Amino acid sequence: MTIRPAFSRQLLSVALALASLGAGMSAAPALAAPPAQLKTQVPGFYRYAVGDFEVTALYDGYVDLDSKLLKGMRAQQIQSLMARMFMQDSKGVQTAVNAYLVHTGERLILVDAGSASCFGPTLGRVLENVRAAGYAPEAVDTVLLTHMHPDHMCGLLGADGKPAFTRATVWAAQEDADFWLSEKIAAAAPEGNQPFFRMAREAVAPYQAAGTFRTFKAGEAIVAGVSVLPTHGHTPGHSSYLLTSGTQKLLVWGDIVHNHAVQFMHPEVSLEFDTDQKKAIATRKALFAQAAKAGWGIAGAHLPFPGLGRIRKDAQGYAWVPVEFGPIRSDR
Template structure:
């Protein structure tokens, strides 16, 4: 070994070389990737394929929840690690149902009505393997803009050009009434205007057909009366073989609060007392009948079961699993 390179200096050189390699490796580390996987999730209800489609998320201020003190609301949310400092993050979901006879979309998301964090139903429907042209029926739980705006694009054209659009007669009579909207102050017309603009291309082409509660709107899909959030808010019970799922729209907005205390309403309820009664009945039935539920504002994919606990009700989200395939 040359005198200029002693064992000690050799070790020091190794450290220098290693440090230099680590620095080079760190410098070459790629940037963190901020994108998520496509927002769709698939499961089976008997023979029916159900695909949850994520429209995105928004934030709801806790002051919009009514019937519980703010400190108690925050206690419930904090117990579930829900950070509500800048509002409760709230998902917006839609559900695509392949019955074997029909391809049915329940709700359509918000399109551009509520900003860039929403409006992804159409792209996620495509990512899931279908196209808007494949959909033959669009069922609306109600005509609020975060559910109905997605049926029409910014040019005023139908996103689902081959689909029949169906909403409850009661909701249609309320939200599509131009005279009712015109009688309101301009600041209060927005929800009416957005609903009417979204539905217009389907009405003009003769593809808007209201239903009444209790109708079997398609084979194995029955419209249930769950009004209170809006005058004609509806849910859809899917039944196939020995399995069932209730797509319940806006029965629950805050799982962190309203499962613990179903009497908590939200500012957007048209009839808060009726909305509470509806929620209590739906939750009780979900526990008794043990059917699946799918919620528009439950954490994506929004599918799960309801059980009772010592405080009230508890949400049990579905677990990921590959679909069973025939050998």
């Protein structure tokens, strides 16, 4: 085949153009590397409306709980249930510790105060998240304790050992105070449990000295719009708080559930830390039935943050239905 001179010149021009383009591309500066990974999380708070009340979930942090603490079910079955929820247990199950700030319009109420420094570096963030949420700790006027375990009350004190909530009255059930603040009961307890009693006494001591630690009995009214539900078992005076605004209700239930993958489907599974395991099981079963039937919102201290949602009755036990992230809406 004979190549015409004109066509040959065209081929040469194309080749030269491609060569020039390639040279230009190779000479382009390399893309700059992105900045270093930040490896930090957003502040741990989430707002939620209950009628005219504004509820702010506060993340205190997490603790890795060994699934062996769950009682009443074979280990293989527990592992199977957790695997369904993709829960890792090689170093313990990551378990949230949550507290809840309730603005009623007239009062600023904190339900549980977190762990402070009692349980290690993965916990103790309630105070910083109160501030991150736009509130000052001194604006809190009422603290309601679901019970007197350290991860719910050590946060009553700041890093200096002084009251973190300087204007607040702290409330706990009489039965819990009688148990956890008793030096006689503490002395008779197993040695490994005695630090729990000491931390409880230390957390409330400054409030007792100031006359701002008080106890309530069953049926006693504390704050308008908040009802106390005795939910004993996990501790002698474990209590939950039912918030009511208009037609909407939210139950802040403390330590009714520690492992959502297991205990919703099988409320008969208890925890080694339950003071009275039989009573804790009976309380959980009754509360699940009541909350599911009434359609109450739920706020749980050890449910995945923000720990807000509802309970659905299933053919086998119950299921946890978490809230969806979104704007604050009081119409639902």
